[in-house]
Amino acid sequence: MQTVFQKPEALTDVQMHYCPGCTHGIIHRLVAEAIDSLGIREQAIGVASVGCSVFAYDYFNCDMQQAAHGRAPAVATGIKRVRPDNIVFTYQGDGDLASIGMAEIVHAAARSENITVIFVNNAIYGMTSGQMAPTTLLGQKTATSPRGRTAEEMGYPIKMCELLATLEGPAYLTRVSTHDSRHVLQAGRAIKKAFEMQQQKKGFALVEVLSTCSVNWGMTPVDALKWVEQNMVPYYPLGVYKDVTAKEGN
Amino acid sequence: MPRGEVIINSELCKECSLCVAACPQDVLAIGKTINSKGYHAVEAVAPERCTGCTLCAVMCPDVVLTIKRRSPERK
Numbered sequence: 296m297q298t299v300f301q302k303p304e305a306l307t308d309v310q311m312h313y314c315p316g317c318t319h320g321i322i323h324r325l326v327a328e329a330i331d332s333l334g335i336r337e338q339a340i341g342v343a344s345v346g347c348s349v350f351a352y353d354y355f356n357c358d359m360q361q362a363a364h365g366r367a368p369a370v371a372t373g374i375k376r377v378r379p380d381n382i383v384f385t386y387q388g389d390g391d392l393a394s395i396g397m398a399e400i401v402h403a404a405a406r407s408e409n410i411t412v413i414f415v416n417n418a419i420y421g422m423t424s425g426q427m428a429p430t431t432l433l434g435q436k437t438a439t440s441p442r443g444r445t446a447e448e449m450g451y452p453i454k455m456c457e458l459l460a461t462l463e464g465p466a467y468l469t470r471v472s473t474h475d476s477r478h479v480l481q482a483g484r485a486i487k488k489a490f491e492m493q494q495q496k497k498g499f500a501l502v503e504v505l506s507t508c509s510v511n512w513g514m515t516p517v518d519a520l521k522w523v524e525q526n527m528v529p530y531y532p533l534g535v536y537k538d539v540t541a542k543e544g545n
Numbered sequence: 546m547p548r549g550e551v552i553i554n555s556e557l558c559k560e561c562s563l564c565v566a567a568c569p570q571d572v573l574a575i576g577k578t579i580n581s582k583g584y585h586a587v588e589a590v591a592p593e594r595c596t597g598c599t600l601c602a603v604m605c606p607d608v609v610l611t612i613k614r615r616s617p618e619r620k
Binding site: 296297298299300301302306310311313314315316317318319320321324475476479480515516517520 | 549550556557559560561562563566567584597599600602603604605606607608610611612613614615616
């Protein structure tokens with residue numbers, strides 16, 4: 296018997312605080328697996344955000360920094376420019392990246408900063424107990440939209456990949472999901488590619504990962520995955536929105 | 546002899562059942578014993594059916610599972 300699956304080295308032994316079935320754990324593991332497979336654990340510097348993933352610095356077994364709410368791309372910019380040989384990534388949720396951090400992410404993308412951004416979109420503010428996020432779907436009930444989000448009152452959910460794809464700067468933009476094992480494996484490949492783009496100095500790379508928040512959505516973890524497939528994927532279509540290496544024919 | 550083996554670190558399990566839903570062979574089920582966090586940890590109820598496909602571990606958010614697989618026999 297040979298071991299074919301085990302905890303990646305780039306994760307610490309600390310038990311994660313996430314709720315049962317939270318896909319943050321899966322996405323943490325995918326990032327760690329990408330770091331392991333590229334052999335960049337000694338070079339990697341992660342920037343944790345504010346939100347449920349605030350404790351990411353305890354879980355990744357590489358150098359980590361904590362940024363103020365939404366400011367992870369700005370902090371990562373500073374780290375990368377001072378230490379260009381390190382591999383710098385941010386790990387941000389939708390409340391962090393698409394709301395208070397909208398300015399930072401758009402300008403980091405426009406400058407094509409050579410960083411890797413992992414953007415976890417679960418359509419809600421998880422840490423603060425389920426308020427409406429910029430990415431909350433129309434009709435979705437949250438603590439602050441108890442009758443469901445309406446476009447008239449609260450506007451439309453923001454599609455970050457599509458929005459950033461209008462800029463010249465980004466090198467790689469893709470949206471993946473975690474709602475079944477096939478898509479998790481696909482997400483892992485996209486995250487690895489986003490790190491490779493940075494190694495090749497291609498510029499800004501962002502992977503948007505559709506994720507769950509079963510507790511605040513009010514359903515079981517298994518049902519939450521089905522909800523992602525049935526409700527989020529139709530509004531947030533999966534796919535590659537920009538890839539400069541595709542143009543070069545690599 | 547089963548083709549695969551699933552090793553469960555019960556203390557890390559949070560009873561989310563994503564691995565149970567992911568297993569195509571129904572090897573796993575939520576068990577009766579409670580871990581120190583108060584969750585019923587997952588158990589391998591039919592280990593003889595395990596093929597070592599790793600799909601349960603791929604879906605586990607807490608890296609509870611380690612998977613071993615029998616190397617293909619060379620003829």
